Amino acid sequence: MNNMLDQVILGNPLQNYFVLAIVLLFVSMIKRYLSQWLANLLFKEVRRWAPDIGQQEFSYxxxxxxxxxxxxxxxxxxxDHLNFPPQANIVIYNGFRLKAILGTLLELALSxxxxWIILRVIDFVSLMISKSADLLHDKTDNQFIxxxxxxxxAIVFIFGAIAFIRILFGAVLVNKIIAGLGIGAAALALAAKESIExxxxxxxxxxxxxFRVGDTVRVxxxxxxxEKIGLRSTRIRTQDKTFVTVPNKKMVDSILDNLSLRTQQRVVIRxxxxxxxxxxxxxxVLQxxxxxxxxxxxxxDGFxxxxxxxxxxxYVFQITYLTNVIEAAPFNQLRSELNFGFISILEKQGVKLSSTTVEIHEK
Known part of the structure; x- marks a missing residue:
């Protein structure tokens, strides 16, 4: 048995491959328990800052x-304890050998x-703050989150891209890129002018x-x-249920009417x-x-x-009144109710209606 395990295959004793397989199998079996243990340990500390976060959400x-x-x-x-077989270390592309390429792929996978872990931590922190904001019933904090x-x-992705460049092309290229940023900053700013704006x-x-998330606006x-305010644009769900993306610069530079902030609606009837x-x-009729x-x-009051x-x-009567009813359905119901009332008054007094013009104004 020992002689069989001592047999050398591709530059390594067979027992080394068995050890590798056993370790990977063992880690595969306990990885969930190990991750759960570490997550539970972290959750005990996190719970002090976010008591409303459930353990299931954190673990997920x-x-x-x-x-x-x-x-x-x-x-x-x-x-790392295995010897890479020299006969397998062939040139793959442009002088790069298989061992170096596999090592690079492992570094990329680790990065x-x-x-991935950092992004999930960011998601968790945003979830934690969002739970606190929900207690205050304030949508402003949610859009900040x-x-x-x-x-x-985005910052994590930028640093991740720099790390990938360093792994693939070496630190020299990264240093050149950083040094070149000073020279090319003006050109970069000019090219990305719209995005920066x-x-x-x-x-x-x-x-x-x-405006805030949830407000009804007209631009x-x-x-x-x-529905969402992003780094580059604002997403608006229109009355036709289409999804419009408007650049933030346009939202700032254009005349924007925040309909959610109106306090009353004015109706003018002739x-x-x-x-x-x-x-x-x-x-x-007037009375x-x-x-x-x-x-x-x-x-x-003030009609x-x-x-x-x-x-x-x-003869032209003009009726002008204000109402605090803002929502469309109740507002239309109110208009219909009052219009029927006006018609009933005219019929009661035996007055014939020549024509009617209705104008609706919001303020």
Whole structure:
């Protein structure tokens, strides 16, 4: 048995391969338990800062990246004790041998695993802050969370790209790139002018707060609810349920109407009645309409009802009232209810309606 294990295959005793297989099998079996143990240990510390975060949420974010990290580290530590067979170390491309390429791939895999863990940590921190923001019922914090989560993830990706370049091409190229950034900064800024402007405008949006996630806005020809504010653009769900992406620079530079901040809606109705209507009936209609508006609890004080104009064939009543009802469905219901009331008053007094023009204004 010992003689068989001492047999050399590809430059290594057979027992070394058995040790490698046993270690990898063992780590594969315990990686979930090891990751769960480490996650539980971290969760005990995290729970002091985020008591509303469940252990299942925390474990869901970290378990898989930790499992792959432990398995990869075990593989790298174990395979390091094996001798790479010289006959297999062939030239693959442009003077690069198989051993060097495999080593580079392992370094890249380890870097990806570490970046994955960092990204999950960022997700967890954003989740932790989001839970705290939900307790305050403030959407401003939520949009800050989404913004800075994406911002820090972008930074991680940039450093990850630098690490990949260093692994693939060496530290010399990285140093040259960093040194060249000073020279090419002006050209880079010019090329990325629009992206930089959008990034700066995103900060303006967050600190100036002209709108928030969930607000209904109108910008240029688009109107809808803001669903996300990102580093480069703002996403709006329009009334037609389309998804419009508007650059943040346009959101800042354009005239933007935040419909969610309006406090009242104004309705202007012109009632044109027949020109042969008696004056006493006109006065009675005027009084009844005022009484109807005064008794309605959803009509704000300060309404105006008057004989606005007249011609040889018509008398023109103008009714102007304000309402605190903002939502579309209740607002339309209120308009319908009052319009039927106006029609009933005209029928009661025997006044014929010539034509009607309705205008709706928001403020």
């Amino acid at each position: 974010l970290l378990l898989r990246p930790l499992e792959y990290f432990f398995l990869l580290v075990a593989f790298m530590l174990t395979i 990806v695993s570490i970046i 989404v913004f800075f989560r994406d911002f820090f993830k 959008n990034l700066i405008c995103s900060f303006i949006i967050f600190f100036d707060k002209p 240029d020809a688009y109107q809808g609810a803001v 009632l044109e009645v027949a020109g042969d209507t008696a004056a006493d009936k006109l006065l009675k 009844d309409i005022k009484q109807l508006l005064q008794q309605h609890d959803k009509v704000a 105006i009802v008057n004989l606005h104009d007249f011609t040889s064939t018509t």
